[in-house]
Amino acid sequence: MSKFPAFASLMLGLFMTVHSFALDAPKEFANPEQERLYGQVIRELRCLVCQNQNLADSNADLAQDLRRKSYEMIVSGKGYDEIIHFMVQRYGDFVLYRPRLKPATLILWFAPFAMLVLLVTVVVARTRSQKARHPVPLSHSEKLRVDKLLK
């Protein structure tokens, strides 16, 4: 029984970190589409103060302000691209958790695939070269000797 409060507070703690944005003033949307967009935007934008959290998870003052900004823009009818543009204009590409595809991010996007291709090539080449080394067949006398030893 004494374990229960500890367990409960642990669960509560986990629950609260995931839902810190629930501490904001309740937000009302004109339609479910806006609400879905709001959820998407605050999950994809990084909080600049606590850099490893997105806006949805962060309790920082700035994250609250940026959630409010996102909300205001959505309610006034702005779309996903406009909100992302607004944030990138002010905080740079760093604010995006999903980096955009452009020359500077080509390595970021394609290095994993390039490495996979490289790995597969190396493995295939090595297995082939091993297969290429055909074992020399045993001569008749050698075969007899093998049979004798195995008996």
Added chain:
Amino acid sequence: MTRKSIFPFLAFLVVVGFLAVGLQRDPSLVPSPFIGKPAPAFSLPDLLDNSRTVRNGDFRGEVWIFNVWASWCAACRDEHPLFHQLAALNLVPIVGLNYKDKAADARAWLDALGNPYTVVVTDESGDTGVDYGVYGVPETFVVDREGIVRLKHIGPLNAHSMQSEIIPLVKSLLL
């Protein structure tokens, strides 16, 4: 060295190369998208005279410094003496942006530490801060005569950054 053992060595060199660059960077410094762009517009009340509105356009034709500060910000206290030194040089207007603060606290802070600012504008909501991409108070901007942002310094200035970054840039923009 045999041919086979050279590949792990080359891979090692590549990793060393990436780490040598990557580990020397400060991940908390986000590259600013403002350099070379027009300073975002603002129209805000004067902290010391609420009836007066100050706009960024008021400084057109002048080089000016924009310093984001708040009374709740400990590092602002550290860099504050440097702004007194800068003000004493009488080079350019120093505009303060009192960010997400209470006007009474801000005034008390200036009374206690002195006011080096040409003018201080209040941004209680933090909206202007967002427009300027502020995320780590204090922040300092240098804006040129055409209203273009030439420098953004995130975090407190120290004697070295003031002497080697801000003042030389301001002087070169004044020429």
